[in-house]
Amino acid sequence: MTAISVRNLSKSFGKKRALDEVSLDIKRGEMVALIGASGSGKSTLIRHICGLDTASAGHSNIEILGKLIQESGKLTAEARAIRGRVGVVFQQFNLVNRLSVLSNVLFGNLGRIPAWRGTLGWFSAEEKKAAREALARVGIPEVAWQRASTLSGGQQQRAAIARTLVQRSDILLADEPIASLDPSSARRVMEILAAVNRDQEITCVVSLHQVEYARRYCPRTIALRDGRVVFDGPSSQLTNRMLVELYGSNSEELILPDAPTYPVKPKRAAPVGSAPAFA
């Protein structure tokens, strides 16, 4: 069964064509990396899939788990219900700054629990426990009561991931979830995403700037350039030439010692610190 099906999706912001006739299918249980230079449209694509943005004119549609979430630039009536099944880690984390981290994480429950309870902000003891466990899982159990605004960038990113873990969605879209993490936290987060994908069979789409990580954790990679899909296939087939094409010629630091392809046990992989770093 297809988890995400995008047909003919185009989006323009003024004259800028951020997405250009994008079509893709992602099956249930896949773990897909989304790569591309800055401004290539990764975030825009993710925002369309989760129904936060709507396509520009044209016959486009996006289906989530067989249900239309938007069609030809209009959200469907089911969009709100479908959103609950799609967890999103935003590039800028999007936490509610004035509230505690725990509240932010608990909000992941809103789509699942009865509306009246969510509206009153009554979360059960189990839900609170699950929220704290999620925080522990991403490695920041100690900040539960801190205001979200007081967290460091990396902590915010992980709190946002904890929120999607609590959501227990069928699909997880993560927009550069490791962009502001140190190498060991980055690996930890990627491990969590991989585990969620493996054990709970949650379909994951992860946008990344570190091609290294894409190769190591995601069997499939989709590459965007100027809003168009220019590569869609096994991550192992990504070549250095393709990367130069994607990121431009002045990206030598990117070139990988054409090497370990999926699957490689993370333990044995080259130290992450030496991975190409660019954001």
Place this chain on the structure above:
Amino acid sequence: MTDTSNTASPRPAPVEIEPNWTRSRGTTICWIALAVLLAWSWGPAEMSNWPHLFTDSGNMAQYAKEFSHPDFSDWRYYAQEMVVTLQIALWGTFLAAALAVPLGVLSARNMAPWYVVQPVRRVMDACRSTHELVFAVLFVVAVGLGPFAGVMALFVHTTGIFAKLFSEAVEAIDARPVEAIRSTGASRIQEVLFGVVPQVMPLWISFTLYRFESNVRAATVLGVIGAGGIGQVLFESIRGFYYPQASAMLIIMLVTVSVLDFVSQQMRKLFL
């Protein structure tokens, strides 16, 4: 989402930045327009009467002399009426704030569609642009003389003000946390409660406290047309030439309002 793409794309196209002349020209035009408006209003506002301030100084001195001997013998009564004025302002402000929460959200362009925003805004404009005194006169006729008419007058006018201030705060929020709440499948009300309200609450509280201060002042004036409180007593004593008593009342009002200003300022600092 990010706007870094232009600078960070592989081969950045040279971007020309044009100097912005329109801005400084606009400023000059604004100053000239202000000067023209002032000149135009000079005659109708009888600004040419300004020397009267000095030629009629004898009257002023007389006033000053009587007012400088305040008579506090009835202070209990004045204080009691002052409290009534505070109570009028309290209820008027509270009701307005409560009603302005939904109305403020409904008249924010980023929260509601235009066919809701526009009608709500027009009604709120009408409430805001009509002075409390006018409402007070209407309510005195409708519900009779006394404090309740004052409460209703403040309530209606202040709702108009709050709806505008509250909605401006809502329009200035960061949309991203709201989107995050939306992405969990939350309902619209939940989006507002958890995404919007936490962001605007400090401003809303600050506006409310600030407006409470000015509503206390407004409530004293409302007393003049019979809407209860110390204003009513004050007006009656001035009309009866009881200047020393009026002076005592003015002092009580001054002290109360100053204390209130101070307290609410401290409280607002707490919330912001």
